[in-house]
Amino acid sequence: MTKAASSADLSERLGAIIAAHRDREGPLLPILHDIQAEWGFIPDEAEPVIAAALGLTRAEIHGVVSFYHDFREKPAGRHVLRLCRAEACQSMGADALADQVRAALGIDFHETTRDGRLTLEPVFCLGLCACAPSAQMGARLLGRADLAKVQRLVAEAGA
Numbered sequence: 493m494t495k496a497a498s499s500a501d502l503s504e505r506l507g508a509i510i511a512a513h514r515d516r517e518g519p520l521l522p523i524l525h526d527i528q529a530e531w532g533f534i535p536d537e538a539e540p541v542i543a544a545a546l547g548l549t550r551a552e553i554h555g556v557v558s559f560y561h562d563f564r565e566k567p568a569g570r571h572v573l574r575l576c577r578a579e580a581c582q583s584m585g586a587d588a589l590a591d592q593v594r595a596a597l598g599i600d601f602h603e604t605t606r607d608g609r610l611t612l613e614p615v616f617c618l619g620l621c622a623c624a625p626s627a628q629m630g631a632r633l634l635g636r637a638d639l640a641k642v643q644r645l646v647a648e649a650g651a
Contacts, residue, residue, distance in 0.1 A: 533564035569611040578617040584624035
């Protein structure tokens with residue numbers, strides 16, 4: 493967790509987040525966004541609590557968490573580098589780029605550098621299909637990405 497929290501603190505804060513959204517139409521996504529903002533990921537122990545509060549199964553909660561690329565199931569590094577893996581990017585060399593980036597960083601997808609600065613994640617479409625392959629770090633999007641451009645992006649972020 494990005495903030496140290498005891499089990500009681502987690503339970504109390506989780507209850508407050510759920511209570512703030514429970515009566516809204518479609519409360520699950522706002523609840524998950526607030527949890528992600530609070531801890532930097534969705535803790536495993538949050539899923540059954542959310543499920544019980546919303547009358548859903550834990551599998552339904554986990555399905556949503558694992559489907560959306562913005563939700564994390566474990567803590568990330570200080571920066572997250574996303575490489576597009578969608579078909580348009582694949583057709584323009586995304587697989588080769590991913591291999592080069594993984595080799596350069598010394599990590600695979602869903603891993604974080606030893607210093608905790610950078611996590612590498614796959615994403616399925618950044619909306620830059622005409623500028624494939626693409627990457628994203630924070631709010632910054634990169635089209636027509638190659639290894640040199642990605643390395644500059646990482647360096648500029650201080651990762």
